[in-house]
Amino acid sequence: MLIAYFTDCALKFVPADYSPTEGEYVLSKDELSRAKVIKIFQSCNTIVVPCSDCKAEFSRFASSFKWVEAAGGVVVNSRAEILMIYRRGRWDLPKGRIDFGEDAATAACREVVEETGVAGVKIVDTLSNTLHCYNVYGEWEMKLTHWFVMSCQSEKTIPQSEEDIELVKWCVKEQVVENKKNTYPTIIEVIDEYAGKYTLG
Secondary structure, eight states: OEEEEETTEEEEEEETTOOOOTTEEEOOTTTOOHHHHHHHTTTOSEEEEEESOHHHHHHHHHTTSEEEEEEEEEEBOTTOOEEEEEETTEEEOOEEEOOTTOOHHHHHHHHHHHHHOOBSOEEEEEOOOEEEEEEETTEEEEEEEEEEEEEOSBOOOOOOGGGTEEEEEEEOHHHHHHHGGGSOHHHHHHHHHHHHHSOOO
């Protein structure tokens, strides 16, 4: 299964024998288009596209978007607390676009330092990638974000205000659970994957 998110809505490319659940809109691959998907999302939060080759159908759909790659991290301290940021009314994890000539791991570390102010960031593990689509000044982009688990030497934080980050906070398990109520589906996926591998503080 491949999932591309449109803010809080999910477009799922699923196997042909997939059994949809209540509330999922089944869209034929022959009807699949960006315009059709956006229209359906006005009244439904989840679309499933049954297909014999999910990667091929996804690639065809993705070709109608500008492709962007980014990287970010789940930064964890010695108390197993997670570093979260508050930006534009929602909780988030630090991340940003990969610069030309930069690899994903390097970009993730750079973005975490720039957005949160922590220092001595190191990659500990890799997590799954996420996909989300959005409209920027009339142009549709599809962003693939590479995620990593990270440690840091200094826990001192400085929010990057020019990126609209209002708050950077080390969060214990209860706070992470609460923050998940006001974040994005992609971030929930990343946090849940991390929590499935490690202990939340």
